[in-house]
Structure formats: structure tokens, C-alpha cells
Amino acid sequence: MNLPSPYLLFIGQATDPLSIKMAKSAADWSPEKCIGEFSLPGCSVTTGLPSMSIQEGAQQGAKGFVLGFANSGGVLDTSLIDSIIEALEAGMDIINGLHDKLTDIPEVAAKAAELGRQLIDIRHPTTRFKTGTGVPRSGKRLLTVGTDCSVGKMYTTLSLARALQAKGANATFRATGQSGILVAGEGVAVDCVISDFISGAVEALCPANSEDHWDLVEGQGSLFHPAFAGVSMGLLHGAQPDALVICHALNRAHMRAIPGRPLPSLEQVINMNLNAARVTNPAVKIIGVSVNTSSVSDVEALTYCKDVTERLGLPCVDPIRHGVGPLVEALG
Amino acid sequence: MNLPSPYLLFIGQATDPLSIKMAKSAADWSPEKCIGEFSLPGCSVTTGLPSMSIQEGAQQGAKGFVLGFANSGGVLDTSLIDSIIEALEAGMDIINGLHDKLTDIPEVAAKAAELGRQLIDIRHPTTRFKTGTGVPRSGKRLLTVGTDCSVGKMYTTLSLARALQAKGANATFRATGQSGILVAGEGVAVDCVISDFISGAVEALCPANSEDHWDLVEGQGSLFHPAFAGVSMGLLHGAQPDALVICHALNRAHMRAIPGRPLPSLEQVINMNLNAARVTNPAVKIIGVSVNTSSVSDVEALTYCKDVTERLGLPCVDPIRHGVGPLVEALG
Known part of the structure; x- marks a missing residue:
């Protein structure tokens, strides 16, 4: 896994600080990889990083658009999809940590394919693992x-x-x-x-x-x-x-x-x-x-x-x- | 899940009794659903049911061809695939309990599609589950x-x-x-x-x-x-x-x-x-x-x-x- 950075952290319309745990974690622990945050009207929380538009993030060099919020119900609403499309058009790959895969959203998948951008579902392992053995190992x-x-x-x-x-x-x-x-x-x-x-x-x-x-x-x-x-x-x-x-x-x-x-x-x-x-x-x-x-x-x-x-x-x-x-x- | 029966139990070239646990379980616990077993040369174990060819199984009314063996390594060898194709052609749906999906084997997927038969991967849940709650329930x-x-x-x-x-x-x-x-x-x-x-x-x-x-x-x-x-x-x-x-x-x-x-x-x-x-x-x-x-x-x-x-x-x-x-x- 090779995540494109620096990140623009998308926190949507979040109002619960716990719901932006993913964005906040990146801001707290990898500030050198984060350019700023992008939120929608109604959002009442912040990662503490500068707030900016998608265009401003792109101008400052953002390569990864991070879906940094939890979505209850598992369905992304339309305003969030519009922002994802805008980020793709601004030149960013999308980094998603939700259970839902971005590739399952037809308009997002089509736009990414058209522009040659990556949709990276970091929660979904791409490796085929073996079963465990429990055999003692060094370190x-x-x-x-x-x-x-x-x-x-x-x-x-x-x-x-x-x-x-x-x-x-x-x-x-x-x-x-x-x-x-x-x-x-x-x-x-x-x-x-x-x-x-x-x-x-x-x-x-x-x-x-x-x-x-x-x-x-x-x-x-x-x-x-x-x-x-x-x-x-x-x-x-x-x-x-x-x-x-x-x-x-x-x-x-x-x-x-x-x-x-x-x-x-x-x-x-x-x-x-x-x-x-x-x-x-x-x-x-x-x-x-x-x-x-x-x-x-x-x-x-x-x-x-x-x-x-x-x-x-x-x-x-x-x-x-x-x-x-x-x-x-x-x-x- | 609605499994087509009666079953013809395919035990391949198995030599280890534990490796045909799935076939043996059906023979022991649902004998009324089982017509017989089909094995390949080299097989040295049995479910105890009558041995027969795929054609004989089909003539006796078998509707489900059960892959009743464990395959180590996760890859089905060619002789097994030939038998699966033969069962599809003889009118049976295939019931698979391996981790590997039948739909991932191109010639099997193509033949099933051509003949309108089902490939049933019983190990792979088709439902999307919720997370547990632990709330006490009756019964x-x-x-x-x-x-x-x-x-x-x-x-x-x-x-x-x-x-x-x-x-x-x-x-x-x-x-x-x-x-x-x-x-x-x-x-x-x-x-x-x-x-x-x-x-x-x-x-x-x-x-x-x-x-x-x-x-x-x-x-x-x-x-x-x-x-x-x-x-x-x-x-x-x-x-x-x-x-x-x-x-x-x-x-x-x-x-x-x-x-x-x-x-x-x-x-x-x-x-x-x-x-x-x-x-x-x-x-x-x-x-x-x-x-x-x-x-x-x-x-x-x-x-x-x-x-x-x-x-x-x-x-x-x-x-x-x-x-x-x-x-x-x-x-x-």
C-alpha cells in the first residue's frame, strides 16, 4: 500500500468529534503529510488544520483526498459524492476508510476511470492471508x-x-x-x-x-x-x-x-x-x-x-x- | 439458501478420511438426500454410499453435485474441473464448500452460464450482516x-x-x-x-x-x-x-x-x-x-x-x- 500524500482531509458535515477520528488522527500524528481540511456547511468540528476549498488544497499540492469521517448507515449522501468527484477533477486520488467501497459507487468509479485516478479503499485488504500458526517468532x-x-x-x-x-x-x-x-x-x-x-x-x-x-x-x-x-x-x-x-x-x-x-x-x-x-x-x-x-x-x-x-x-x-x-x- | 438435492457426493482422489468430512457428514446425517458417491482413480476412502459414475448419478435423479473433499493449497487440479464440467452437462448444479469460489474458475463459470446451472459457494455468505449487540434475547x-x-x-x-x-x-x-x-x-x-x-x-x-x-x-x-x-x-x-x-x-x-x-x-x-x-x-x-x-x-x-x-x-x-x-x- 502506497498512499498518495500530502492529504486534504475531508470531514463532510460532521458534528461529532469522535466521527472524524480518522482525519484527526492524521492531523495529530502525521501533520507533515496534511495540507488542510475541507468541510461542508453544517460541519461544527475541526481537526485544527487550516480550512480550505478543494481547489485551494489542489493548488497547495494535495495528492490524496481523505474521507476522514465515519458515515453511519453505510451510504454516502449526494453532497459527499459531489465533493469526491470535484477532488478527482482537481487531480487527487481518493483515500477511503469506510466499510463501503468507492468502486461500488458507479459515478465515482466512472469518473476515476475516466481521469486515471486511484480509489484506495484502505480498509479492504488486497492480500490473501494464510491461517495463523502460533509458532514462536523472534523480535x-x-x-x-x-x-x-x-x-x-x-x-x-x-x-x-x-x-x-x-x-x-x-x-x-x-x-x-x-x-x-x-x-x-x-x-x-x-x-x-x-x-x-x-x-x-x-x-x-x-x-x-x-x-x-x-x-x-x-x-x-x-x-x-x-x-x-x-x-x-x-x-x-x-x-x-x-x-x-x-x-x-x-x-x-x-x-x-x-x-x-x-x-x-x-x-x-x-x-x-x-x-x-x-x-x-x-x-x-x-x-x-x-x-x-x-x-x-x-x-x-x-x-x-x-x-x-x-x-x-x-x-x-x-x-x-x-x-x-x-x-x-x-x-x- | 436453497440447496438442490438429492446430492451426488464427489470425493475426488481423497486418501485421508478427514479430508472428505463434508461428504461423510451428508452421508451420515442426510442419507435421504444422498444418491451415492463419485470418486476418481486413486481414491482410497469412502462415505459408505454406493459408488457410481456421474451419468449413473444423473439417471438416478441427482440434482446437486457436491464437492465433498478438502483441497489443500486452494487450487483445484484439472481432473477435478473435468468432473465438475461433466456434472454440469449431466444436469446438476454444483455445491462447493471450499474457500475458493467456483465462479473464479473461468471454464466452470462459462459452462454454468451456458447451461443455466447454479454454482453455489455455500461457504460464502451472501447476506450483509450487522455488528453484534449482545442484547439478551428470548429462547x-x-x-x-x-x-x-x-x-x-x-x-x-x-x-x-x-x-x-x-x-x-x-x-x-x-x-x-x-x-x-x-x-x-x-x-x-x-x-x-x-x-x-x-x-x-x-x-x-x-x-x-x-x-x-x-x-x-x-x-x-x-x-x-x-x-x-x-x-x-x-x-x-x-x-x-x-x-x-x-x-x-x-x-x-x-x-x-x-x-x-x-x-x-x-x-x-x-x-x-x-x-x-x-x-x-x-x-x-x-x-x-x-x-x-x-x-x-x-x-x-x-x-x-x-x-x-x-x-x-x-x-x-x-x-x-x-x-x-x-x-x-x-x-x-
Whole structure:
């Protein structure tokens, strides 16, 4: 996968900050690849990058038009399709992270063919994977696992990768979802892999490496989420992690998209993940906890992290507020 | 899915009894739908049904030509394709349970189109599923779970369904793999579902039902198999089982296709499955153990089952040798 950049980030008519996660991830983690954002009337959120028209983006050199929003219902409305056509005409390839494929929209497919532009559905693997083997492989791997979906696994993993790289360690971020792929320029969206091949796809994503090398593997879902635990399980076995970081969002009211379903405790998440991970790496360890504390004050965040450390005997940080120093130290 | 029957079971040049599992399943469980088997020179195994040519099968009324063998490597060799073409010309539709699609073989696709015959890839879901919710639903469900792949989950589930139906209970077998689908005439091959939708597909397969109804859901893989645990996990959450039966093959030397990897203990399998299943049904219970004892004598089989019962306090049977009476009783 070779994603055309720099990007113009299209955020449509979004009003929910969580719905532009993909655009925001690129703006936060690959600002050097991003020229700006393009939104439609009604949009009330921003990535923080300069707002511009498609024409302005093209004039400033944008090569990839990123569909940086989530679309509920799976159908793109007409105003969004018009913008995609305009971007194609302005010389950009389209980068799509939705389940729906752009090639399934006839007018988009026809326009791209006419102009010789690429429609890149980054969520859809083009490789045919093998089934997993669980055979031990060299190199070290860390995986982030969650109490729930969207609790900060990608941010934590990227923070760890950057911190290790900054101190000169041999470390690679491995993207497993569309936002991570956009940041890294490569990866596998494991939630789009045929289920027989989940762990095999992850074994291919982070293969044997030199003994001093760390793969920092982005987690997905949660073993406690009734929709996505299969993805989390296959990812856990395929990653064969030496180290796990537990990720959590403080004060999340319920499991994502399932009102009424409480989140599991950190202890439950630790036990279930360790038991499952030992199937492919009996030496796996939990090295710390990473919490999105954005719902509370600085003081409350520090108190919460201190309490977790006392309770579990593990370092606990908010990567945005406190950095990931204690987690990096725990890796030795 | 509406499968054309009666079937002529094509077993190719198979020499390994396990490799014709799909044909054997249909012969054992739906003999009324099977006219006979067709094999090629070199084949050394049998379903036990009469051997006949494609022409003889057609004369006796066969409507579905079932590819009843597993093909390693994913490529059908020429002699097999010739037989498929001959069956199409003899008036049959083709029923395929391999990962590879028949529509991807140009000469088969062309011949089927020319003659107006169906190419039915039963492993590939044609439905677009939703993601799972885990919301409690009415009706009762039993799921078979395994120490490994291919340990008798389908045979156990079918035995339970037939036994419940025989005593007048309101019970339905729910197929989750290609062999089960061939027997039942419908179902979802969960190992071919996009991984984001595993549990959602299973929720659709065994939806809310009347309170006295039992769905007997065929298990897949094992939470301890490093290739397939993601499938098993999504199936477990989606089935939302009230009752689990642990399935095991006595004296299996290693996890399927992974020499050197030992099977987990029954205790490990019980603990891991209960912990995971409680995410969608806190009241889940293990009701018994089902063992394929074909590797030992009658006496040794009885001794083994008695020992398991004493150790775990659960009924333990070989469904083929002993029937499933004690498991049905445990359902109340």
C-alpha cells in the first residue's frame, strides 16, 4: 500500500468529534503529510488544520483526498459524492476508510476511470492471508488492549512508538485500523479480514524480526465487547505479544454503542487478556495502564492514575497529559 | 439458501478420511438426500454410499453435485474441473464448500452460464450482516465448544438436535460450517464472515425465539487454537449460549495442523469458555462433555468417560458409542 500524500482531509458535515477520528488522527500524528481540511456547511468540528476549498488544497499540492469521517448507515449522501468527484477533477486520488467501497459507487468509479485516478479503499485488504500458526517468532512485540473500543489504543501505541524511536530504539508502529494505516501509510485493517485469517494476517503484519526490535501493535476492540471480541482475540493471538498495555477511557458511561452495558474492571481485562495471550506467548506480561482522562481535571487525572498504580502495582499514565515515560521504562 | 438435492457426493482422489468430512457428514446425517458417491482413480476412502459414475448419478435423479473433499493449497487440479464440467452437462448444479469460489474458475463459470446451472459457494455468505449487540434475547441456546478443531462439535450438535426432536422438544440445529450447511440446507459459514461481523452474523443465525425453543448451535475451532480462536470467540458471544458442551478427541497428538502444540486440558477449556461466554450470558453453564473415543476400545472409552465425570462432576459420553442421553437429561 502506497498512499498518495500530502492529504486534504475531508470531514463532510460532521458534528461529532469522535466521527472524524480518522482525519484527526492524521492531523495529530502525521501533520507533515496534511495540507488542510475541507468541510461542508453544517460541519461544527475541526481537526485544527487550516480550512480550505478543494481547489485551494489542489493548488497547495494535495495528492490524496481523505474521507476522514465515519458515515453511519453505510451510504454516502449526494453532497459527499459531489465533493469526491470535484477532488478527482482537481487531480487527487481518493483515500477511503469506510466499510463501503468507492468502486461500488458507479459515478465515482466512472469518473476515476475516466481521469486515471486511484480509489484506495484502505480498509479492504488486497492480500490473501494464510491461517495463523502460533509458532514462536523472534523480535519483541507490544500490543495495546482495551476495556472498550475507542479508548485510546492507537494514540497509546503511536506515543510508545515515537518515544522508543526518540531514544534510538529499534521500533516500528504496526497499524491495524484505517486511522493507523493513514498515519503509517501501511498496515492491515483486521476488522475487514475474513475471520478464518485474523491471526494469520497479524502474523504477517508483524513477522519475525531482530531480537532487539520492538513492534508496537495497535489494538482493536475489546475481549469484553460483544460485537468485536473475535477481532480482539485473533489480533491478540496473532501478535504473540511479550508486553500488553491496558487502555481505558475514564468515566465512559457504557460499552461503545451499547447503552446499559457497563465496562469491565481493569482487573477483569487483565485476567482475560493474560489467559488468552498465553496461548501464543506464555511469557506475556502486562507492563502498564494507559488512560484517556480527558473527562476530568489535571488533579483528578493524577489521583486516578496514582490509585490504579497502588491497586495494580503497574505504571498508569494518560499519554496526552503525562507522556508514556513510565511505560517505556517498564519495557526495559 | 436453497440447496438442490438429492446430492451426488464427489470425493475426488481423497486418501485421508478427514479430508472428505463434508461428504461423510451428508452421508451420515442426510442419507435421504444422498444418491451415492463419485470418486476418481486413486481414491482410497469412502462415505459408505454406493459408488457410481456421474451419468449413473444423473439417471438416478441427482440434482446437486457436491464437492465433498478438502483441497489443500486452494487450487483445484484439472481432473477435478473435468468432473465438475461433466456434472454440469449431466444436469446438476454444483455445491462447493471450499474457500475458493467456483465462479473464479473461468471454464466452470462459462459452462454454468451456458447451461443455466447454479454454482453455489455455500461457504460464502451472501447476506450483509450487522455488528453484534449482545442484547439478551428470548429462547434457549446450546453451543458446542472444543479443545481443538475437528473434535466432533458438529456430530455432537446434530446428535443433540435429533435427540431433542425425537422426544418432541422444540429444537433447531444451526449450522455454522460448510458440512453442517450441507446437512441442514441452510446456515452461515462463520469462518468466512468479515471479522467485524462474526458475532452479529451468529445473532442473525439464531435470533430470539419462543421461550421453550432450543437452538443447537454448531461450534467452530477452539479458543485455544492460535489460528481460529477469533472465530470461536465471536461465535461464543453471538450465540449467547445458556448451555455449553465441551467436545474433545481422545489421544489427539497435537492441535490440528500444528505439530508440537499440545491440546489444552478440559479444565482450561471450561474456564476460558465460561469466562468469555459470561460477557453475553452471565447464567451460562457447562452441561457436559462429548468425546470422540474412536482411538480406543469400548472398555477404555467407558473408563475414560467415567473418569471425566468423576473429575469434573459432568456427564461425559461419546455420542457415536453411547448416545447423548445424559447430555439431553442435563438440559432438563
